Amino acid sequence: MQKKYTISIYTENSVGLLNRVSAIFQKRHINIISITSSASEIEEVSRFIIVVSMTEEAVKKVVGQIEKQIEVIKAFYHTDEETIFQESALYKVASKSLFEERHIQNIIKASHANIVTVNKEFFVIEKTGFRHETEKLYHDLAPFGLLQFVRSGRISVTKSPMNIKALLTKLND
Amino acid sequence: MAEKKNISGSEALIHCLLAEGVDLIYGYPGGAIMPFYDELYKFQDKLQHILTRHEQGATHAAQGFARVTGKVGVCVATSGPGATNLVTGIADAMIDSTPMVCLTGQVPSHLLGSDAFQETDIIGISTPVTKWNYQITDVKEIPEIMAKAFYIARSGRPGPVLIDITKDAQFAKADFTYAPCKQVRSYKPIPKLDKTAVAHAADLINQAKKPMIVWGQGVILGKAEEEFKAFVEKSNIPAAWTILGVSAIATDHPLNVGMVGMHGNYGPNKLTNECDLLIAIGMRFDDRVTGNLETYAKQAKIIHLEIDPAEINKNVDVDVAVLADVKESLPLLTSLVSAKPYTEWFAAFKAFDKIEFDRVIKNDLHPTKDGLTMGEVLKEINRASNNDAVIVSDVGQHQMIACRYAAFNHSKSNVTSGGLGTMGFALPAALGAKMGAPNREVVAIIGDGGFQMTIQELGTIFQTQAAVKVVVLNNDFLGMVRQWQQLFFDKRYASTEMVNPDFVKIAEGYFIEAKRVQKREELSDAVDKMMASDKPYFLEVCVEKEDNVFPMIPSGASVSDIRLS
Ligand SMILES: Cc1ncc(C[n+]2csc(CCOP(=O)(O)OP(=O)(O)O)c2C)c(N)n1
Numbered sequence: 001m002q003k004k005y006t007i008s009i010y011t012e013n014s015v016g017l018l019n020r021v022s023a024i025f026q027k028r029h030i031n032i033i034s035i036t037s038s039a040s041e042i043e044e045v046s047r048f049i050i051v052v053s054m055t056e057e058a059v060k061k062v063v064g065q066i067e068k069q070i071e072v073i074k075a076f077y078h079t080d081e082e083t084i085f086q087e088s089a090l091y092k093v094a095s096k097s098l099f100e101e102r103h104i105q106n107i108i109k110a111s112h113a114n115i116v117t118v119n120k121e122f123f124v125i126e127k128t129g130f131r132h133e134t135e136k137l138y139h140d141l142a143p144f145g146l147l148q149f150v151r152s153g154r155i156s157v158t159k160s161p162m163n164i165k166a167l168l169t170k171l172n173d
Numbered sequence: 174m175a176e177k178k179n180i181s182g183s184e185a186l187i188h189c190l191l192a193e194g195v196d197l198i199y200g201y202p203g204g205a206i207m208p209f210y211d212e213l214y215k216f217q218d219k220l221q222h223i224l225t226r227h228e229q230g231a232t233h234a235a236q237g238f239a240r241v242t243g244k245v246g247v248c249v250a251t252s253g254p255g256a257t258n259l260v261t262g263i264a265d266a267m268i269d270s271t272p273m274v275c276l277t278g279q280v281p282s283h284l285l286g287s288d289a290f291q292e293t294d295i296i297g298i299s300t301p302v303t304k305w306n307y308q309i310t311d312v313k314e315i316p317e318i319m320a321k322a323f324y325i326a327r328s329g330r331p332g333p334v335l336i337d338i339t340k341d342a343q344f345a346k347a348d349f350t351y352a353p354c355k356q357v358r359s360y361k362p363i364p365k366l367d368k369t370a371v372a373h374a375a376d377l378i379n380q381a382k383k384p385m386i387v388w389g390q391g392v393i394l395g396k397a398e399e400e401f402k403a404f405v406e407k408s409n410i411p412a413a414w415t416i417l418g419v420s421a422i423a424t425d426h427p428l429n430v431g432m433v434g435m436h437g438n439y440g441p442n443k444l445t446n447e448c449d450l451l452i453a454i455g456m457r458f459d460d461r462v463t464g465n466l467e468t469y470a471k472q473a474k475i476i477h478l479e480i481d482p483a484e485i486n487k488n489v490d491v492d493v494a495v496l497a498d499v500k501e502s503l504p505l506l507t508s509l510v511s512a513k514p515y516t517e518w519f520a521a522f523k524a525f526d527k528i529e530f531d532r533v534i535k536n537d538l539h540p541t542k543d544g545l546t547m548g549e550v551l552k553e554i555n556r557a558s559n560n561d562a563v564i565v566s567d568v569g570q571h572q573m574i575a576c577r578y579a580a581f582n583h584s585k586s587n588v589t590s591g592g593l594g595t596m597g598f599a600l601p602a603a604l605g606a607k608m609g610a611p612n613r614e615v616v617a618i619i620g621d622g623g624f625q626m627t628i629q630e631l632g633t634i635f636q637t638q639a640a641v642k643v644v645v646l647n648n649d650f651l652g653m654v655r656q657w658q659q660l661f662f663d664k665r666y667a668s669t670e671m672v673n674p675d676f677v678k679i680a681e682g683y684f685i686e687a688k689r690v691q692k693r694e695e696l697s698d699a700v701d702k703m704m705a706s707d708k709p710y711f712l713e714v715c716v717e718k719e720d721n722v723f724p725m726i727p728s729g730a731s732v733s734d735i736r737l738s
Contacts, residue, residue: 011359012358012359015308016296016297016300016306016308019297019300020300020301023301026301027301060486061483061486061487064482064483064485064487067482067483068481068483070325070357070359070360071305071359072359073358073359171358171361
């Protein structure tokens with residue numbers, strides 16, 4: 001059965017690693033739903049968060065192949081239930097709607113979104129949350145005309161501990 | 174280690190190679206790698222460079238060298254087309270776990286990304302087929318990266334590493350110190366042996382009534398031939414091999430029951446689906462070995478001794494995984510197992526052997542028809558070499574015949590392109606093998622198709638005078654494809670018939686002594702004459718045009734559905 005899995009990868013911070021990791025998915029004809037790369041809790045260690053929809057058997061094998069790459073320190077996969085995850089979205093709307101339509105202010109308030117910036121031409125709203133929340137705000141704002149919309153890939157942390165520091169110390173021995 | 178003040182990146186590269194014990198490299202020069210070649214000129218007495226006639230030839234030669242020596246093969250090419258010409262050999266080394274370091278020149282760093290002359294993103298291109306790759310743009314990185322390259326190529330499950338070096342980094346100067354790499358923190362080449370897994374495996378072995386071993390190249394790569402033989406002999410379990418595993422123990426060892434897989438022996442394939450325990454050692458359950466996975470050894474418990482965690486449960490779910498270097502796990506396992514006679518079980522192998530002999534082997538090795546068979550050529554080579562030659566085979570029918578019938582007394586004696594099935598592999602690989610094992614007889618077995626894929630390496634063989642014995646088994650067809658067309662495509666021989674040149678004349682054009690054999694009466698003498706030569710020698714044997722290789726497991730079929738005709 002296909003399911004959504006979040007793959008977290010701790011890696012050395014080196015040129016070309018994104019290509020190496022994504023090639024593993026490409027070789028198996030797997031579509032990546034979202035991917036983010038950022039710093040991690042450890043200095044000089046990067047973290048990829050990749051969301052895919054596949055069977056557990058397949059995700060296990062993919063994680064094995066990822067972990068085999070020289071500069072990958074550790075890779076894990078988790079289900080949604082095992083992680084705390086969020087996405088961020090930015091909505092750019094024409095400023096005149098903010099002043100002319102009272103309703104839009106209620107939408108922003110009700111959605112717990114933040115206004116990041118306002119100027120004469122446009123304002124930008126930021127909303128972090130689950131996919132259905134950022135999507136709801138999208139649909140609510142659409143009638144007022146979205147000048148731009150963008151959503152980040154998933155970022156997530158696991159409920160269980162991930163002791164990469166200890167692992168690194170062990171690897172360094 | 175060596176310390177040098179203010180030397181060029183090119184010179185640094187050479188000192189790195191020397192420090193890694195390299196004294197022989199294969200390659201082809203060009204603009205972006207010229208500074209390196211210029212330094213090479215000065216180090217000719219310490220570092221021999223063999224100019225192949227195509228960069229693909231350089232990779233296969235380095236592979237052949239690596240396969241017979243167990244050392245890292247090294248090849249060099251320029252940027253752009255030089256680098257892309259390496260890709261097939263790199264992919265081949267990747268899938269067959271061959272330790273190799275490839276150096277490619279790159280355009281100067283300030284031109285990267287400008288579509289400069291002969292610029293190609295070889296790092297991007299080679300990523301999926303390298304164990305590791307890296308682009309050096311700063312001369313100061315050279316010693317550390319080269320040390321890492323060799324360490325990664327040879328450690329754990331070996332594989333190819335590509336190092337791309339910009340031209341400016343080859344020219345630039347820096348002080349040099351070299352320290353071999355001992356570890357990379359994110360890379361664990363050898364998993365820590367779990368002794369309880371070994372104990373569990375031993376329990377299964379001691380309970381088994383019909384156990385069977387299938388071993389692969391891991392035994393050879395792990396330099397664990399002695400440990401493996403001790404395990405086989407103490408446990409008294411019939412042992413079968415994959416085409417990359419063969420030669421780890423002698424062909425005529427009484428416990429050696431032959432080859433598994435698509436064109437393997439009848440008994441071990443049939444009995445894979447009857448054994449109660451399958452002990453897989455340093456092999457990866459390739460589809461050419463397993464046939465249809467849904468019906469592969471379903472009745473058996475499976476033990477997998479393996480170094481690469483990603484191979485465990487990849488194709489076949491196993492009951493016990495012993496993740497470790499087999500050199501470490503096998504002795505422990507051996508100490509825990511006891512022998513049983515398995516009389517009936519061995520009789521089952523013998524019974525299938527007899528069927529295979531009567532239906533297939535007899536006709537292959539002792540044909541009564543007029544046309545020459547590939548099998549009888551192998552039989553003659555075995556005879557003339559006392560089962561002691563290194564056999565380097567290309568890809569196709571002749572390869573399967575070579576692997577089935579070549580007899581071996583020593584490990585690292587079968588060099589073939591297993592995982593990738595690269596036609597054109599054998600001629601350059603044989604050159605590398607001969608240079609790696611100069612005191613051994615090296616015989617290349619090649620089809621008329623594959624020969625023409627890297628035929629230009631006759632030039633390299635002539636220039637080096639490496640005493641390679643080149644045997645082309647000419648059936649005027651792309652035989653293996655024709656066999657499939659005959660069996661599965663109603664004999665529609667689409668583009669498989671070849672109108673061939675005079676191969677003997679071509680070899681003679683390269684000043685290589687050559688002979689053609691068309692009749693059975695001439696074969697034996699011709700093989701003797703070839704073997705007696707201490708120079709390169711070319712022998713064309715015109716064989717039956719439409720012979721097929723059997724047994725055969727049709728693709729997608731079960732190992733137990735192996736056909737004899
Ligand atoms: C580079 C490459 N191209 C195509 C193939 C597909 N292929 C596999 S075997 C074969 C025929 C080989 O013919 P030949 O070299 O004459 O050997 P034979 O089978 O006749 O012994 C072909 C075309 C391949 N393995 N490698």
